[in-house]
Structure formats: structure tokens, C-alpha cells
Amino acid sequence: MEIEIDIKEIRTLVTAIKTNYGFDFGEYALSSFKRRLSRILEVYKFENMQKLTDRVATDKPFYELFLKEVTVNTTEMFRDPSFWKKMKESVFPLVKDFPVIRIWHSACSSGEEVYSMAIALKEAGLYDKARIFASDINEDVIAKALEGKYPARNMELNGFNYEKYEGPKKLNNYFKTNGDYAYMDLDLLKNVTFKKFDLVQGDQFQRFDIILCRNVLIYFNLPLQDQVIAKFAKCMSLGGFLAVGSKETIAWCKSAENFSTFSLEEKIYQKKI
Amino acid sequence: MNNFKAVVIGGSAGSFPLVVKILSSLPKDYPFPVFLALHRLKHIRNGFVEALSIKSNIPVIEPHDKQQIKPGIAYLAPSNYHMYVELGNTIALSTEEMVKYSRPSIDLTFDTASYVYKDKMVGVIVSGANTDGADGIRKSKERGAYTIAQNPDEATIKTMPDAAIKAAQMDHILTIDEICKFLVSIKP
Ligand SMILES: C[S@@+](CC[C@H](N)C(=O)[O-])C[C@H]1O[C@@H](n2cnc3c(N)ncnc32)[C@H](O)[C@@H]1O
Numbered sequence: 001m002e003i004e005i006d007i008k009e010i011r012t013l014v015t016a017i018k019t020n021y022g023f024d025f026g027e028y029a030l031s032s033f034k035r036r037l038s039r040i041l042e043v044y045k046f047e048n049m050q051k052l053t054d055r056v057a058t059d060k061p062f063y064e065l066f067l068k069e070v071t072v073n074t075t076e077m078f079r080d081p082s083f084w085k086k087m088k089e090s091v092f093p094l095v096k097d098f099p100v101i102r103i104w105h106s107a108c109s110s111g112e113e114v115y116s117m118a119i120a121l122k123e124a125g126l127y128d129k130a131r132i133f134a135s136d137i138n139e140d141v142i143a144k145a146l147e148g149k150y151p152a153r154n155m156e157l158n159g160f161n162y163e164k165y166e167g168p169k170k171l172n173n174y175f176k177t178n179g180d181y182a183y184m185d186l187d188l189l190k191n192v193t194f195k196k197f198d199l200v201q202g203d204q205f206q207r208f209d210i211i212l213c214r215n216v217l218i219y220f221n222l223p224l225q226d227q228v229i230a231k232f233a234k235c236m237s238l239g240g241f242l243a244v245g246s247k248e249t250i251a252w253c254k255s256a257e258n259f260s261t262f263s264l265e266e267k268i269y270q271k272k273i
Numbered sequence: 274m275n276n277f278k279a280v281v282i283g284g285s286a287g288s289f290p291l292v293v294k295i296l297s298s299l300p301k302d303y304p305f306p307v308f309l310a311l312h313r314l315k316h317i318r319n320g321f322v323e324a325l326s327i328k329s330n331i332p333v334i335e336p337h338d339k340q341q342i343k344p345g346i347a348y349l350a351p352s353n354y355h356m357y358v359e360l361g362n363t364i365a366l367s368t369e370e371m372v373k374y375s376r377p378s379i380d381l382t383f384d385t386a387s388y389v390y391k392d393k394m395v396g397v398i399v400s401g402a403n404t405d406g407a408d409g410i411r412k413s414k415e416r417g418a419y420t421i422a423q424n425p426d427e428a429t430i431k432t433m434p435d436a437a438i439k440a441a442q443m444d445h446i447l448t449i450d451e452i453c454k455f456l457v458s459i460k461p
Contacts, residue, residue: 002412007360029339031357031385032367074368218338218354218366225339247351247366249337 003041005034009049013037016057023067024200027224036070043069071138072219075109076157077116077171079214080246081164084120086266088165091241092124095209101130104208106199106232107216108134111145112158115174117212118188123168127191133206135197142194148184150175155182199228204235211236215245222252230255236271243268275460277419278393279342279358280305281386283379283409285312285401287430289324291423291449292399296329296347298453303331304461307347310356310382312375312401322349338366344461350377357385373405383409392417395459397452399423401433407440414441421445421452 010033014025025033037049046052056063078084095101101121108114114134121127136142144150150158155175162171175182197204199216211232217225229250232242242250242259244267250256259269284292292309299307313321325333325347335351342348342362350356351366355378359365365385372378379398383406387394396413398406400423414420422443425431438446447455 029357029359029365031359031365031388032369034388035357035367035369035381035385072367072369074370215368218368222339222363245338247335247337247354251337252339 002038003048005037005041005049009053010034010037013049013053013056016053017063020057021060021063023198025070027200027221028070029219029221032072032219033070036072040066040069068138068140073109073138073141075112075215076154076161077112078158078161078165078167079113079116080266081161081166083243083246083266083268084116084161084165086263086268087243088120088124090263091210091268092120092126094239095241096124096126098209099129101126101210102206102208102237103130103132103210104204104206104212105132105134106197106211106213108136108142108145108194109138110141110150111148112150113212113214114145114192115148115184115188118192119162119167119171119174120165122188130191132192133195133208134192135195137196137198139196142196146189146194148175148186148189150182150184152177152180152182199231200224204231207235207237208240209237210241210243212243214243215248217244217248225250226253226255229253230258233258233271238271238273240271241268242271274419274458276393277305277395277459277461279308279386279390280395280397280456280459281308281310281383281413282397282399283310283383283401283406283433284399285403285405285430285433286314287402288400293325293328294449295453295456296325296331296333298457299330300457301330301345303345305344305459306342307331308356308358308382308386309333309347309349310377310379310406311350312379312405313352313377321352325349336364336366339363350382352377355381357381358389359385360389373403375403375405378409379406380409383413387413387416387418390418392419394418395421395456397421397423397456398434398437399449399452400428400430402430403432404436406433407436410437410443411441414443419444421447421455423452424448
């Protein structure tokens with residue numbers, strides 16, 4: 001039987017984490033945060049929220065584990081093929097003459113998005129001048145991205161997306177399958193740097209021409225979304241591109257004033273000049 | 274019946290004609306938001322909203338994350354996202370793992386909606402091919418929601434309403450015509 005979680009119990013947990021570790025979940029979107037808590041209660045067999053809160057507050061290694069468990073890491077290669085098509089057809093032509101193209105995947109999860117970008121750049125003949133920075137709050141998924149080893153069964157969907165993206169090759173040009181796993185061509189990571197980075201508390205001082213922040217803002221409340229978008233605005237070149245998920249929008253954020261809409265359909269914004 | 278705040282409808286891709294029928298029977302100034310958690314053909318992002326809109330009297334939209342909830346609008350769970358009702362009268366989307374092979378998941382929309390609306394919610398499960406929705410409607414019922422399943426004898430695919438009826442004591446088991454009538458009759 002699933003335990004019904006009360007909002008007050010969630011607040012108590014959030015306060016305990018803030019007091020003990022300084023991380024603030026207070027602006028995470030409640031419904032999905034609550035769902036993740038339900039899952040943790042079930043998987044780690046806690047009788048109630050009080051027990052979970054006590055454990056998180058007193059056991060640092062468990063807190064680290066908790067951090068990884070509350071994040072949602074689902075991802076795909078070429079997720080939303082029409083978005084990638086737009087990148088290829090409309091964004092790449094505008095950056096192709098830059099001496100260096102600086103790209104940031106700000107919530108890269110297990111790396112599928114990064115490999116997609118690398119492949120798209122390669123096919124456009126732009127990979128060599130690209131410097132790709134990829135980060136996530138969860139170190140475990142970064143390790144997966146670096147390894148480039150994915151369940152072979154995922155490659156069907158990834159390949160299907162690549163086809164809809166109308167890539168010139170076949171996705172399996174970029175990986176080898178061995179048993180249950182597909183191993184990505186690690187050459188694709190030649191110009192990629194991975195780093196743990198927290199979008200809520202971190203500050204980024206490099207400048208980027210393209211920032212991808214897809215399907216992570218949905219886990220935040222509007223004020224936190226706004227704060228993150230404002231940070232992006234500060235570390236982008238003028239005319240730089242910011243892409244969010246296909247069902248996310250920055251329209252309700254105050255910091256949207258720093259951007260104009262480049263593609264409403266694919267949620268690509270451009271830093272105002 | 275009155276004192277309601279929201280209507281939530283769950284069904285599979287095959288329930289499309291039923292949902293069209295429901296939407297075409299609601300009046301223009303329908304006083305509730307209608308949440309549509311419908312299974313979709315995988316990775317087909319476009320076309321569904323347009324098709325539902327043609328005969329609907331109220332606007333049908335695929336909400337963006339954190340979109341404000343308003344009465345008289347039907348919110349269709351977007352392809353490849355779960356749709357949640359968030360506290361503070363907004364919708365939240367999520368890419369969490371599939372539940373019962375489904376994203377959008379009917380269970381999750383019902384779970385989050387009933388957590389917010391409690392006994393002010395009407396939940397309806399129509400025709401569908403798997404048991405998604407059963408857990409959601411059970412939780413909704415436990416939180417006091419008013420629950421309806423389409424009469425399995427009438428449903429083209431019975432699995433979904435059958436599972437719902439098994440999971441919880443429904444307030445009503447109705448034909449589609451009766452469901453339409455009921456949804457029109459309820460008041461805020
Ligand atoms: C659903 S995945 C999105 C992956 C990819 N961008 C995509 O669209 O397919 C969300 C990622 O955001 C990360 N995340 C959550 N909170 C974060 C934070 N505060 N800072 C950085 N990353 C965060 C999670 O660890 C997770 O890997």
C-alpha cells in the first residue's frame with residue numbers, strides 16, 4: 001500500500017535538507033518531487049516520511065544517494081527530431097562561420113543529447129570548431145555519458161528519432177553493438193568536457209553561443225525557472241541560442257525580456273543584441 | 274450535483290471517437306477545466322489536438338509546463354510527457370519513466386489531480402486496452418472524487434473500464450451518452 005504524503009511532511013524534509021546540506025528543494029515542482037519521494041519510500045522501504053527525513057538529515061552518504069534518486073534522468077538521442085532538424089537547418093547556418101562554437105548542455109543526463117549534438121555537428125562539418133561543455137547535477141549519469149554504453153534496446157527508438165531527423169547516415173554508423181549493449185564511438189567526445197554542475201546554486205562564467213536546457217525546467221517552479229534563465233542570459237554571447245524542451249516555455253519568466261523568440265514551435269530563443 | 278472543480282478523463286488511443294463525442298456535447302462556457310489523459314500513438318507529436326478540436330465546443334490545447342489552469346478549456350497530455358496537476362492552479366509536465374508502458378500515464382494524471390481537487394473532481398475512465406487508470410481512479414476514489422467508468426458492455430475495448438471497476442467501487446457505470454449528460458449536468 002502506497003503511503004500518502006502530506007505537504008507538511010515534504011516541507012519538513014526540505015527544511016532538514018536545507019539546514020544540513022544547504023541545498024534548497026523548496027522551488028522544485030511539487031507534484032513530481034512528491035512522486036519521486038513516494039518511489040524512494042517504496043524502494044528503500046521507509047515506513048513513513050519522518051523516517052526518511054531522519055535518515056537523510058543524519059546520513060550524508062544516503063543524502064548523496066537521495067539526490068540522485070530524486071532527479072529524473074530519462075532521455076533519448078535526437079529527442080524531438082523536429083527540434084534537431086531546426087538546429088541543423090536554421091541555427092547551424094548562423095554559427096557556422098564562428099571561429100569557435102561554444103555549446104553547453106546544461107542538464108545532459110546520461111549523455112544522449114550530447115552524442116546527438118556531436119553527430120549533428122559532425123554531419124554539418126562543424127564538429128572540429130565546436131567546444132562542448134556538458135553538465136548535470138547527478139554524477140552517476142555523467143559517468144554513463146563518458147562511458148557511452150547504452151542498453152541496445154534503447155537504440156531502436158534513438159535510431160527512429162535519427163531517421164525522423166533526416167540524418168544523412170544511419171545511427172548505427174556511430175555505435176557498435178555487443179550483446180545487450182551499444183557502445184558509442186568515443187571519438188564523438190573529443191571536444192566534449194563533462195562536469196558536475198548545479199543549475200540552482202552554480203554560477204557559470206564562460207560564454208556560450210548555444211545553450212541547451214531541455215526537460216529540466218519542468219522540475220522547477222516558475223521563480224526558479226526564472227532564476228535559471230536569468231543566469232543563462234548572463235553567460236551567453238549576443239545573438240546566442242537558448243533551447244528548452246518542446247513543452248517548456250520561458251514566456252512566463254521575467255528574464256525572458258533578455259531574449260527574442262527564434263522558433264516558437266521548437267522553443268529556441270535568441271539572446272537580444 | 275454541484276461543488277465540483279475539475280473533470281479528468283482517461284482512455285487509450287482507441288477512445289478517440291468517445292472523447293470527441295464528450296467534447297462536442299459540452300457547452301462553450303463549460304465551468305470546469307477538462308484534463309484528457311489519453312494514450313497516444315508513440316512519438317507522433319502533432320495532429321491529435323487538431324483532430325480533437327474540430328468538433329469540440331471548448332478549446333483543446335496541449336499545455337506547456339506551468340501553464341495556468343482555466344475553466345472551459347480541455348488540456349490534452351502531450352505526447353511523451355506525463356501531465357500533472359500542480360498545487361497553485363497550474364499544470365506540470367514530467368518525463369519520468371513510463372508507467373504501465375505509458376507516457377502520458379493515466380494513473381499519474383488521476384493521482385496528481387485528485388491530490389489537488391479531492392472530492393471536487395470527477396474522474397471518468399472510458400474504453401482502453403490496458404489497465405492504466407485503475408490505480409489512479411482508486412486513489413481518486415480514496416480522496417473523495419466522484420468516479421465513473423464507461424459501461425464495459427459498450428466499450429470497444431473493455432480492459433480499461435473493467436480494471437477500473439475492479440480497482441474501486443465506481444459511483445457510476447454509464448454509457449457514453451449518459452456520461453455526456455452527466456458531465457453537462459454537474460455544477461461548480
Ligand atoms: C529529464 S533529464 C533531461 C535530459 C536531456 N536534457 C533531455 O532533454 O533529454 C533532466 C536532468 O536534469 C538534471 N537536473 C535536475 N536538477 C538539476 C540541477 N539543479 N542542476 C543541474 N541538473 C539538474 C537531472 O539530473 C537530469 O539528468
